[in-house]
Amino acid sequence: MLNDLPYLSAGEGPPLVVLLYTPQAANPKGPARWSTMRLVRPFTKHFTVYVVNRPPGLPPVTMMTDLAAVYARAIATTFEGPVHVLAISTGGSIALQLAADHPDLVDRLVLAGTACTLGPAGKRAQRAYIERARHGKRPSAALAEIVTESTIGRVLLKGLLWLSDGGHEDYTDAVTVLNAEDGFDLRGRLHDIKAATLLIHGGKDLVYPLDLARQTVEGVPDARLVVYPGRSHNGTFTDKRFAPDALAFLTDS
Structure with missing residues (x-):
């Protein structure tokens, strides 16, 4: 456990905290674990990757700010100084809130298939x-x-x-996490994010439409957008360009 949070770790080097959405508040098992580790494997050559999950039993009234605070405590008590964060989909919503509420804890942020709020x-x-x-x-x-x-x-x-x-x-x-994301809208707080940010997005993402991805990048002071034309929400993270693009940004000194 990482400050009482379930997590998986692999690799060597500086820490890279990975935030994903999983139905259960526990480490993934079986095929889900295999696909998770396959996703992060390219990053383990450069970083010690920590795939960190939420604690079980969060109150039903939990908001995105509460979720961000949970991860903020784990990062602050586990690592020395700010960390790089890689976050996907709903994990990206949490990471955006984390970077806005706790800018001292995130120094570089890669987002994929997410935005400052959900689309219709x-x-x-x-x-x-x-x-x-x-x-x-x-x-x-x-x-x-x-x-x-x-x-x-x-x-x-x-x-x-x-x-x-x-x-x-x-x-x-x-349900608790998705309820929190349902009320999530960071459009008025994007300027509070100080981390250098890269958002990788699919041109045909139906969950977070491209116009919301553009709004997100325009609102964060040091952010840029990479679009994979024709790619769906899930197709963004499985695209062969994803890991190289994310790594180039994370390792750029």
């Missing part, structure tokens, strides 16, 4: 996820809308996502 489709899908979870239904099928624009693709994906939930998971912690 992202909000709609996440609210549907929350409602399904609250009614005891497998919730992930609600996310098909933000994965593809294809009608046939959504029908097929809903079935696959429904199966992926397994039927025995507790999604209470996931």
Whole structure:
């Protein structure tokens, strides 16, 4: 545990804190763990990577500022000085809040597939996820809308996502985090972020539309945007350019 937070670590070198979204407030297991470590493996050649998760059992009224404070305490008590942060999707929302509220803790920030607030489709899908979870239904099928624009693709994906939930998971912690992101809007606070920032974004991201990514970069004093045309939300992080682009920024002295 990293200041009571579950985490995975690998690699050698200065710390790189990675923030991702996971349905459970625990280290990923099985295929999810494999895909997580595959994502961060290129970074382990330059950094000691810490994939840090939230603690279980957060109060249902938790806001994004509360989540950022949880990670801020872990960073402040574990590392000497500010750290580099790599954050994806909902993890990026948390990282933006962290960098705005605790600018002394983040010295370089790479974001992917995220923005200063959710787009309309992202909000709609996440609210549907929350409602399904609250009614005891497998919730992930609600996310098909933000994965593809294809009608046939959504029908097929809903079935696959429904199966992926397994039927025995507790999604209470996931609902808490998604509720926090539902109320997240940092457009009035972006100027408080002092870290050098890179946002890598897909041109066809349905969760956080490209115009919101542009607003985010325009609001952060030292930020730039890299767009992968034609890439979806998930396609951004799996693109072969992602790790090299992020590493070039993180290791640029």
